[in-house]
Amino acid sequence: MQTAPILVIGSTGKTGSRIVKSLEQKGYPVRQGARSSAIPFDWDRPDTWEAALAGVTAAYVSYFPDLAFPGAADKIEALVRSARAAGVRKLVLLSGRGEAHARKCEDIIRNSGLEFTLVRAAWFAQNFSEGYLQGPVLDGMVALPAGDIKEPIADVDDIADVAVAALTDDRHNGELYEITGPRLLSFAEAAAEISAAAGIPVRYMPITLEQFHAAMLGIGGPVVADVFTEICRETLDGHNAYLTDGVERALGRKPRDFADFCRTAAASGAWKKAA
């Protein structure tokens, strides 16, 4: 029986919370790694890392806010050094599909000298139900600078299942898994499926990168607006519009369809308007 804990960085987030739950259900000892955890982990406070990594066998690494933010690669490099010093054996990195900055961070993990698995994910379905687009869905209008491109929207349940497999089974060491859903969807099609499942009107409105930037300025300030606009420019241009077999290679099953996601999210109440 394994006694050394598995550290889940971002344990309160969309992927991390599912990974914690699944590992605990399977009987693995887990150490949560968020700012409010019993042993806190804070990307902005490297003095928290030694205690969070102490005695850990493997760590799931989801970076916040995104690997494209200034300084992310330096922090990933510093985390690798701390992990090596702490005797951590394996790192499982959550990365983003078709992002140059994320590739740089993947390479840091690949060349870390530690065992590793790279989980390179497409756009999350749960952005619509648990993330920053839940509010816009409830308001009936999802505005993105995505034109009519198609994206193989991925289910976070699949990402978590792949990460759990990687954290607990050495057969996944050295692998790069690209995680997509089983279907390409335009954002207009995604909005229509959400609308049907949720029983509320939801439309997609294509906007320009400049309009997106202006909207983000109001929400997160100039750095957040600049970086997320660049991520959209880089990832929502259609070059990611193809399916991959990462879920099938890692888990031996098909990825979850967006229709399953819509049913589950609707049943969870994510799209119920407050009375």
Ligand SMILES: NC(=O)c1ccc[n+]([C@@H]2O[C@H](COP(=O)([O-])OP(=O)(O)OC[C@H]3O[C@@H](n4cnc5c(N)ncnc54)[C@H](OP(=O)(O)O)[C@@H]3O)[C@@H](O)[C@H]2O)c1
């Ligand atoms: N959304 C997408 O479509 C998509 C696609 C591909 C890849 N990704 C990648 O997914 C990652 C985010 O993962 P997620 O969606 O599972 O997380 P999330 O739902 O965005 O939650 C963020 C997590 O990060 C933690 N956090 C926030 N600030 C922190 C800090 N200063 N130090 C340590 N932890 C901090 C939060 O915990 P506390 O606030 O409790 O501390 C929380 O656990 C990003 O790196 C993103 O690039 C996203």
